Amino acid sequence: MPDTTIRRVAARRVWDSRGRPTVEAEIETASGALGRAIAPAGASTGSGEALDRRDGGTAFGGLDVQGALAAVRREIAPMLRGRDCADQAGVDAALIALDGTAGKTRLGGNATIAVSMAAAHAAAAAHGMALWRWIAGDAPDQGPVRMPLPEIQIFGGGAHADARVDLQDFMVVCPAAHSFAEALDWTAEIYRAAGALMAESGRRQGIADEGGWWPVFAGNEEAMATLVTAIERAGFRPGEQVAIALDVAASQFGRAGTYRPRLDARSYASAEWARTVEGWVARYPIVSVEDPMAEDDPAGMAGVTAAIGGRALVVGDDFLVTSADRVAAAAAGGACTAALIKPNQAGTLTETKSALDAARAAGWKTIVSARSGETEDVTIVHLAVGWQADQLKVGSFARSERMAKWNEALRIEEGLGDRARFDGRSV
Ligand code: PGA
Ligand code: ZN
DSSP, X not given: OOOOBEEEEEEEEEEOTTSOEEEXXXXXETTSOXXXXXXXXXXXXXXXXXXXXXOOSSGGGGTOOHHHHHIIIIIIHHHHTXXXXXXXXXXXXXXXXXXXXXXXXXXXXXXXXXXXXXXXXXXXXXXXOOHHHXXXXXXXXXXXXXXXXXXXXXXXXXXXXXXXXXXXXXXXXXXXXXXXXXXXXXXXXXXXXXXXXXXXXXXXXXXXTTSOBOOOOSSHHHHHHHHHHHHHXXXXXXXXXXXXXXXXXXXXXXXXXXXXXXXXSSOEEHHHHHHHHHHHHHHSOEEEEEOOSOTTOHHHHHHHHHHXXXXXXXXXXXXXXXXXXXXXXXXXXXOOSEEEEOHHHHSSHHHHHHHHHHHHXXXXXXXXXXXXXXXXXXXXXXXXXXXXXXXXXXXXXXXXXXXXXXXXXXXXHHHHGGGEEOOGGGO
């Protein structure tokens, strides 16, 4: 057995896909293995997320992370030296205890998640294992391994496109694809077709934060209609081979029971907004709707779940913030049928896995997700495979911080050979 005692913990400032500072943690074991991970950051964050600790002040718009880096160097490093990085639960429990707050507000969730993920990388490297295999625990060396269904953005909106349209993600999933690789092939054709459609109508104006086409539309529904046309133009049958998934990210424009989407010259009461979302699901081949209602509207979430839960997944992101307690409460209240799982919302891998387990215990689907502020870090792909999540969401089909993840999944699927399983219709 390799010696997985932690010998060194370091932190450095690196830069994310939006040119903002972020935290990279590095852990070295006594055996000389190295693990490294970078914290991502969101733009449309749920208020219950672990703190993305920033310095404030003037440098880099107040977004510098010197405080989080100092937390790693001065507090976390001395505390973790001599501990076993193969004991993820022990490492994470120590981080949680050292921080001592509910939302990682003292050390910073960006500090703790980078360290927590780096520990997993170091342990996997020490054992000479791919991270997903290490994460899978006593995953057998043989037997089937399921690849997640990729959920891929074609048009970006909401907080990722200056609220040009209200909804944040207009995505596709490919339930009829036979492999992860084939789902990417199909999505590439649809992404191209959507770009060509925009160009022909003189509306191609570049891309949004996560690589989706910039949404020059008169209304939210026009984006859905254009997406259906793009799917057809790429040669696929909408609803049958390729379906639509939305992230409404309603907390961006809904509060205290009133929804004020920018493109509409009116506001909606909670029940009216719910009916609007339900209307989209009735009119378009939509199989998944994330955050249809705001994070402070559990009754609205339960109502939408009752109305469309039989036809489409109702996914909680800001509403659940990768918290096992919130997942359990939502399930008890009849809200949601799926959980978005973002490690940096929780702050450690152990808490992230607890939220995923709570979702499974409720009979929900699970979607491991990236953030809008990303880097070349591909940890979440290994988490999705290692934890056997149902879906993987990492933004669009452009820009290297996104493609790094899709490409890593291709490598994993290829490495699995005939052990790989993919069943888009079941998720
Ligand atoms: P965020 O967006 O990373 O900006 O929060 C991603 C999402 O809402 O799913
Ligand atoms: Zn979301």
